């Protein structure tokens with residue numbers, strides 16, 4: 001989930017403290033609970049990780065990750081221009097309000113540079129497919145819709 005403050009031209013990112021990608025900067029998010037939709041999951045994970053509620057999230061893309069060890073992940077990407085509450089640090093994440101003009105790609109997953117800027121700034125929709133060996137991206141393919 002990417003929450004944007006349009007007036008300040010900032011996006012609410014996290015420094016993830018534990019789990020897959022610990023130490024990296026990312027958007028808040030996580031795995032779906034049984035019976036939950038993707039958007040319900042993204043809103044809940046953002047509340048759990050930052051104490052903020054995203055309002056009117058819009059679906060912007062799909063990410064498909066294949067890791068060489070066999071792990072396969074499908075991720076839905078949402079963008080929300082409104083939210084309720086102030087972001088706070090939790091056991092899972094440190095909040096980072098970040099300029100849209102200075103996204104910290106060198107501290108993010110390697111795929112992000114291929115879709116995040118266009119999604120947040122130009123509000124484009126996409127499907128991305130990526131292969132990874134641990135942290136190393138082996139291939140990338142993004143279709144803009």
Ligand SMILES: CNc1ncnc2c1ncn2[C@@H]1O[C@H](COP(=O)(O)OP(=O)(O)OP(=O)(O)O)[C@@H](O)[C@H]1O
Pocket residue numbers: 001018019020021026027028029030031032065075109110111112132
């Ligand atoms: C491989 N390249 C990647 N590029 C960009 N973003 C990636 C990613 N891989 C995972 N993500 C995102 O990172 C968050 C945690 O993912 P994920 O491991 O499912 O969640 P997490 O460990 O927090 O799960 P639970 O909180 O236990 O549900 C989640 O927003 C997911 O979209």
